[in-house]
Amino acid sequence: MSVDIDSIGEDIGLFDAIRTTRAIRRLKSDPVPVELIRKVCEAGTFAPSGGNRQPWFFVAVMDQDKRAFIAKKYNETFQSYIEPAKIAAQNPDYPDAKRRNMNAAIYLAEHLHEAPVHLFVAGWTRRGEPQSQALFPAIQNILLACRAVGLGASLTTAHRAHGEEIDRYIGLSEKTPSSALIPIGWPKGKYGTPTRRPIDDAFFVDQIPEGRLD
Amino acid sequence: MSVDIDSIGEDIGLFDAIRTTRAIRRLKSDPVPVELIRKVCEAGTFAPSGGNRQPWFFVAVMDQDKRAFIAKKYNETFQSYIEPAKIAAQNPDYPDAKRRNMNAAIYLAEHLHEAPVHLFVAGWTRRGEPQSQALFPAIQNILLACRAVGLGASLTTAHRAHGEEIDRYIGLSEKTPSSALIPIGWPKGKYGTPTRRPIDDAFFVDQIPEGRLD
Numbered sequence: 001m002s003v004d005i006d007s008i009g010e011d012i013g014l015f016d017a018i019r020t021t022r023a024i025r026r027l028k029s030d031p032v033p034v035e036l037i038r039k040v041c042e043a044g045t046f047a048p049s050g051g052n053r054q055p056w057f058f059v060a061v062m063d064q065d066k067r068a069f070i071a072k073k074y075n076e077t078f079q080s081y082i083e084p085a086k087i088a089a090q091n092p093d094y095p096d097a098k099r100r101n102m103n104a105a106i107y108l109a110e111h112l113h114e115a116p117v118h119l120f121v122a123g124w125t126r127r128g129e130p131q132s133q134a135l136f137p138a139i140q141n142i143l144l145a146c147r148a149v150g151l152g153a154s155l156t157t158a159h160r161a162h163g164e165e166i167d168r169y170i171g172l173s174e175k176t177p178s179s180a181l182i183p184i185g186w187p188k189g190k191y192g193t194p195t196r197r198p199i200d201d202a203f204f205v206d207q208i209p210e211g212r213l214d
Numbered sequence: 215m216s217v218d219i220d221s222i223g224e225d226i227g228l229f230d231a232i233r234t235t236r237a238i239r240r241l242k243s244d245p246v247p248v249e250l251i252r253k254v255c256e257a258g259t260f261a262p263s264g265g266n267r268q269p270w271f272f273v274a275v276m277d278q279d280k281r282a283f284i285a286k287k288y289n290e291t292f293q294s295y296i297e298p299a300k301i302a303a304q305n306p307d308y309p310d311a312k313r314r315n316m317n318a319a320i321y322l323a324e325h326l327h328e329a330p331v332h333l334f335v336a337g338w339t340r341r342g343e344p345q346s347q348a349l350f351p352a353i354q355n356i357l358l359a360c361r362a363v364g365l366g367a368s369l370t371t372a373h374r375a376h377g378e379e380i381d382r383y384i385g386l387s388e389k390t391p392s393s394a395l396i397p398i399g400w401p402k403g404k405y406g407t408p409t410r411r412p413i414d415d416a417f418f419v420d421q422i423p424e425g426r427l428d
Contacts, residue, residue: 014231014362015224018257018355034419042413043232047354048369052315052409056416057427063420101266136350137357137369140261141232144358148228155262155351171422195266199256202270205248206277208385213271 005035009148017144022194024152025108027115027185034060036149037117043145047137055123055131056138059170062117070166071113077161078109097195108154108183115183120170122178132179139180152187155180219249223362231358236408238366239322241329241399248276250363251331251398257359261351269337269345270352273384276331284380285327291375292323311409322397329397334384336392346393353394366401369394
């Protein structure tokens with residue numbers, strides 16, 4: 001097993017992985033080896049952090065009852081803020097890309113308990129404040145590493161509305177709050193290039209021309 | 215030229231890149247093709263963002279006079295907060311790793327004007343607040359892409375003490391503040407595995423044991 005885990009995903013190129021990592025929210029319920037989750041989290045630890053403080057902790061919730069509890073709390077939050085989007089989406093002019101995103105988010109919420117791994121990324125507070133920003137480079141490494149090893153993953157922070165309750169439930173204290181939840185599993189769909197606006201809409205040399213961003 | 219840019223860096227593996235990307239602050243002053251900076255920024259745009267809002271803007275400052283101005287402002291901030299670290303580092307028990315980090319940060323501040331590219335990552339505010347957190351996955355993609363194409367880079371937010379002044383100077387408004395400065399150039403040193411604590415210090419399954427993080 002350990003040989004497989006060490007070699008899996010090592011053949012994919014960096015740019016290839018970057019260009020084909022998209023949020024995968026439709027996941028099979030089949031189990032995922034914990035060693036593979038450990039491997040993608042280790043990739044996370046190579047991210048930079050201010051003063052090399054490495055403030056992160058990774059909690060991979062795999063226990064079925066725990067995932068059911070987390071999914072229930074997640075759904076309570078989610079329902080209250082998806083309603084306006086559902087109403088807006090009844091308009092025939094609602095953009096297709098947004099409608100697809102919304103439907104995938106609804107799918108995730110309704111099927112979260114089935115995702116075999118609920119990976120929480122938490123971090124030490126600093127001067128009493130959560131340092132979410134310090135965790136996001138590590139999170140991006142994890143999303144790319146999931147892509148490389150063939151796992152589907154997406155990033156959500158919507159659990160934060162019940163964050164304290166969920167954090168205490170998995171042993172995180174107010175000194176180490178979770179900033180992100182990454183549901184992980186084998187993908188039902190395929191990887192693919194995500195929809196983005198052209199780089200030249202966002203890239204400037206030396207100076208942003210006046211009025212360009214108004 | 216465009217063929218070179220398209221193919222450069224495409225051969226490095228994702229995990230290889232992740233494991234050998236460290237902050238490179240000692241940079242040659244030789245120029246870097248703007249197309250290569252555009253390529254690493256394009257890698258940034260494949261990062262996820264909430265609701266696929268893609269709030270980011272990239273400003274690559276390459277003009278020498280502009281870089282001198284930015285370096286001057288950066289240094290004014292830096293000097294005031296490096297002094298306590300310098301005094302602490304006179305203690306013979308000061309950890310070597312911290313001393314190396316400090317010396318590299320001092321080097322960067324003193325040589326920032328020589329770095330051929332000052333890349334600013336900025337983003338739309340949301341409800342009046344900067345969304346730094348939403349930019350950091352894109353920033354991590356950029357750091358990895360720099361590694362892949364052979365560029366040295368590091369991440370700093372220390373410019374923020376003079377952030378508004380610098381932002382206005384390069385055409386960013388209060389609606390699109392910069393969150394990070396990434397000085398980029400050809401590296402003087404080598405890539406290498408950064409120093410990190412073992413993954414098993416940070417990785418937990420299902421539950422953090424009581425007292426484990428106290």
